[in-house]
Amino acid sequence: MTTTIDGTRIAQRIRAQVAAKVTEATGSGRIPGLATVLVGDDPASAVxxxxxxxxxxxxxxxxxxxxxxxxxxxxxxxxxxDEFAADPHVSGILLQLPLPPQLDASVLIDRIPVTKDVDGLTTGSAGLLARGERGLRPCTPSGVIALLDAEGIPLLGAQVAVVGWGELVGQPLAQLLLRRGATVSVAHEHTTDLAAVTRPADIVVVATGVRGLIGPEHVSPGAVVIDVGIHRTPAGLTGDVRSAELDGIADRITPVPGGVGPMTIAMLMVNTLRAAQWGAEREPVAA
Incomplete structure (x- = not known):
């Protein structure tokens, strides 16, 4: 039987740990703060x-x-x-995407100071990740890593297939996995034989935005499958993986919903706390 990974439970544990550390910080007068910026009336973004x-x-x-x-x-x-960047009470800034068409998201994201970039999407944050230096990492890839760690799934020496090479998930996740000692293969829309990339993998992470792309023909028995995709259908939410067809094949699999999604918000909280802690380290000490 395939085990369903309970991302909601793992995320709740991380959120509780963050809340405990915030309580400790409150005693010293250093309360982390997150500034969210929403442009327009997109219903999904508002939710x-x-x-x-x-x-x-x-x-x-x-x-x-x-x-x-x-x-x-x-x-x-x-x-x-700029207002939030200058506010010492704001630890992190999040510009919700997508933006209306008249706005250049990349230019506005890069206006966020790298020290407050809790989404980990600025050019500066990407550079810190590429160089392996301390920085704030994108929330969804960080959530995938935290989920695998919570499940006790070893990354050192593991063969991992990342399906999807987007800037939000695939690319940063591949770098995070490499930093953990995994051997990483990345597939995308130009990959001619997807199964040839995914079947040898111990772990398959799918973030393509293509509903039902991955099925039993892509996964070897005993593999761990992480489904980052989410799609709204008349029957409810579903992902990039045909999960029901992998029952009895995959060792463990994340559900949609209740898998990676809750981890993304949990890691946003972790990043906001880290930004506040690292900001405090940079504050001058009175003589």
Whole structure:
């Protein structure tokens, strides 16, 4: 039988650990704070931001938020980011994506100071990851690593196939896995024989945005399958993996929902706490 990995339970444990550390920080007067910036009225984005803000408040952190209209200009958004960047009470800044078409997301993201980049998406954060230096890592890839660690799945020496080479998940995840000593293969839309990449793998992580792409023909018996995809269908949410077809083949698999999704918010909380802690380290000490 295939074991379903309970991402919700693991995320709850991480969130509780973060809340405990926030309580400790509160005693010293250093309360972490997250600033979220939402532009426009996309319903899905509004739901995601609300969930992040709720998690931050539940952990005892400060919740800062700014909602700008759909027609907001580059200067409007830049001014808000600059305001939060200068606020010492704001540990981290999150610009919710996607943005309205008149805005250049990459330029605005890079306006966030790397020390407050809790999404780990700025060019500076990507450079720190590539060089293996201390920095804030993208939340979803970090969540995948934390989930594997919580399950006791060894990465050192493991063969891992990452299906998807996007900047948000696939690319940073491959780098994180390499830093942990895994042997990583990356597949994408130009891969001619996907099964040839995935079948030798001990761990298959799928983040393509293609519903039901991965099935039993892609997975060897005993492999661990991590499904990052999420799609809304009339029957409910589903992922990039045909999970039911892998029952009895995969050793462990993440469900959709309840797998990687909860880990993403948990790692956002971890990043916000880290940003606050590292910011405190940089503060000058009075003589």
């Amino acid at each position: 995601y931001v609300a969930a992040k803000r709720r998690a931050i408040r539940e952990a005892g952190m400060r919740d800062f938020h700014r909602h700008l209209p759909p027609r907001a200009t580059h200067d409007d958004v830049a001014a808000v980011i």
